[in-house]
Amino acid sequence: MRFVDEYRDPAAARIVLEQIRRLVGDEHHTFMEVCGGHTHTIYRHGIEHVLPEAVELVHGPGCPVCVIPMGRVDDAIAVAEQPGVMFTSFGDMMRVPGGNGNLLEAKARGADVRFVYSPLDALRLAVEHPDREVVFFAVGFETTAPSTALTLLKARADGVTNFSVFSNHVTIVPPIKAILDSPDLRLDGFLGPGHVSTVVGNRPYRFVPEQYGKPVVTTGFEPLDILQGVQMLLAQRREGRCEVENQYSRIVRDEGNPRALAALAEVFELRPHFEWRGLGFIAQSALKLNSDFAAWDAELRFDVPGVRVADPKACQCGEVLKGVIKPWECKVFGTACTPQTPIGTCMVSSEGACAAYYNFGRLHREVSVSVGAGRPS
Amino acid sequence: MCLGIPGQLAELVPGTEGQLAVVDVAGVRRRVNIGLLEDEVLEVGDWVLIHVGFAMSKIDEAEAEVALASLHLLGQAYDEEVEALRASALGEEAAS
Ligand code: SF4
Numbered sequence: 001m002r003f004v005d006e007y008r009d010p011a012a013a014r015i016v017l018e019q020i021r022r023l024v025g026d027e028h029h030t031f032m033e034v035c036g037g038h039t040h041t042i043y044r045h046g047i048e049h050v051l052p053e054a055v056e057l058v059h060g061p062g063c064p065v066c067v068i069p070m071g072r073v074d075d076a077i078a079v080a081e082q083p084g085v086m087f088t089s090f091g092d093m094m095r096v097p098g099g100n101g102n103l104l105e106a107k108a109r110g111a112d113v114r115f116v117y118s119p120l121d122a123l124r125l126a127v128e129h130p131d132r133e134v135v136f137f138a139v140g141f142e143t144t145a146p147s148t149a150l151t152l153l154k155a156r157a158d159g160v161t162n163f164s165v166f167s168n169h170v171t172i173v174p175p176i177k178a179i180l181d182s183p184d185l186r187l188d189g190f191l192g193p194g195h196v197s198t199v200v201g202n203r204p205y206r207f208v209p210e211q212y213g214k215p216v217v218t219t220g221f222e223p224l225d226i227l228q229g230v231q232m233l234l235a236q237r238r239e240g241r242c243e244v245e246n247q248y249s250r251i252v253r254d255e256g257n258p259r260a261l262a263a264l265a266e267v268f269e270l271r272p273h274f275e276w277r278g279l280g281f282i283a284q285s286a287l288k289l290n291s292d293f294a295a296w297d298a299e300l301r302f303d304v305p306g307v308r309v310a311d312p313k314a315c316q317c318g319e320v321l322k323g324v325i326k327p328w329e330c331k332v333f334g335t336a337c338t339p340q341t342p343i344g345t346c347m348v349s350s351e352g353a354c355a356a357y358y359n360f361g362r363l364h365r366e367v368s369v370s371v372g373a374g375r376p377s
Numbered sequence: 378m379c380l381g382i383p384g385q386l387a388e389l390v391p392g393t394e395g396q397l398a399v400v401d402v403a404g405v406r407r408r409v410n411i412g413l414l415e416d417e418v419l420e421v422g423d424w425v426l427i428h429v430g431f432a433m434s435k436i437d438e439a440e441a442e443v444a445l446a447s448l449h450l451l452g453q454a455y456d457e458e459v460e461a462l463r464a465s466a467l468g469e470e471a472a473s
Contacts, residue, residue, distance in 0.1 A: 008443070008446055008447075041447070090429070091457070091461065115461075116465070117429065117430060117461040117462055117464065117465035118429045118430030118431070118465055119429065119430075120410065120430050120465075121430070121465050140429075143428055143433070144428060144429055146413055146431070146433075147410075147413075147428065147429045147430065147431040150410060150412050150413065150431065195381055195426075195428070195433070198426075198433055198434045199433070221444075221447060222443055222447055250436070250437070250440050251426070251434050251436060251440065257413060257416075257433070257434070258416065259412070259413050259414070259415050259416055260413045260433070263413070
């Protein structure tokens with residue numbers, strides 16, 4: 001129980017773990033945590049090793065940096081390299097490899113690429129540099145998309161015309177559906193994403209129990225939250241219930257944030273389809289600017305090659321993102337692919353499964369392998 | 378980017394129609410957009426969770442403590458996020 005001692009409330013964690021042990025029974029339970037923040041907590045706190053072996057956590061596609069396909073990074077670089085463009089991006093995206101290098105390399109070649117903390121910083125750069133075309137590389141689920149929407153509303157209100165957005169915003173529900181439809185995976189339930197759900201609420205997940213017969217528990221990011229989420233999933237299975245429950249009710253409301261949803265509806269529309277790394281094309285899974293905002297849409301204002309680029313042969317991010325393999329099962333993990341020299345996206349963001357495992361999980365695993373060597377697996 | 382950082386409301390910025398607030402984040406005061414919390418009653422002293430310069434949810438003090446404690450455990454990733462927030466000129470001249 002070395003890990004539990006390090007939790008903020010070890011006594012509470014022990015009680016929940018005891019409940020989990022009682023609920024497990026003879027079955028094996030495979031739960032997917034959708035969100036990269038959960039993956040991070042799970043490895044950081046060795047949660048896999050305090051759970052009974054019969055409970056397996058597989059990592060989902062909920063790290064927005066990880067799911068951007070290589071072709072979109074190339075598109076970003078192509079826009080960044082056009083004359084007069086000042087290209088702005090969150091720091092996380094700078095090292096994501098495309099087929100043609102990453103944004104930092106484009107910067108080294110002379111493109112004006114700048115790291116910003118917020119889309120509002122990009123808008124401010126546009127106001128300060130009226131002679132430049134400032135483009136913002138927008139990524140993220142519904143957690144960050146409302147920020148982009150409000151920034152665009154402000155750009156329009158203030159009449160800022162030298163600002164545009166290259167939208168790569170994605171939505172959380174379609175990939176969950178794609179995973180449920182995928183033949184490689186047998187899941188028994190989901191730990192639903194915490195922060196995304198503050199925006200979308202819990203209602204959009206109802207199809208998971210209703211159509212697929214799997215429980216969902218929207219869960220927070222503390223170790224104790226994750227344990228409680230697992231406990232609630234197990235309790236549903238044991239009691240023959242199957243519904244959407246909210247472990248994270250201290251922040252997440254069923255109806256989400258109506259103001260944020262309204263801003264999304266005002267600015268964006270669904271793309272007919274969008275390519276996800278590892279999951280392929282998913283219908284209506286991403287957001288583009290609607291026609292009211294065409295003047296601020298970088299895809300309309302610039303030549304965007306839009307070429308599909310296959311992932312490198314060695315890269316198994318797709319399988320990692322679907323939870324089919326664990327990070328350490330990828331052949332280049334930790335050798336050719338490290339956070340310093342990422343081959344795949346999952347190694348870039350600190351919320352990517354490979355980076356989280358590289359940074360925290362390996363040590364835990366070595367401990368558990370030696371301790372658990374005598375156990376049947 | 379996905380990290381939510383808790384901050385405490387220090388002051389509502391007048392003349393911004395409730396869109397901006399000064400928030401104390403890890404001992405640093407920053408302007409933050411609070412437009413997404415229009416439906417909430419926000420007062421000085423309240424805690425909010427901030428993503429990329431926008432307050433996304435109102436939280437209570439206990440939750441803020443929990444969030445801060447787990448962020449500190451992130452070490453470098455947290456330091457970088459707070460550093461980025463500090464460096465961000467959010468809302469200085471341009472927010473007007
Ligand atoms: S180790 Fe690298 S290439 Fe392999 S799945 Fe992880 S990020 Fe992708």
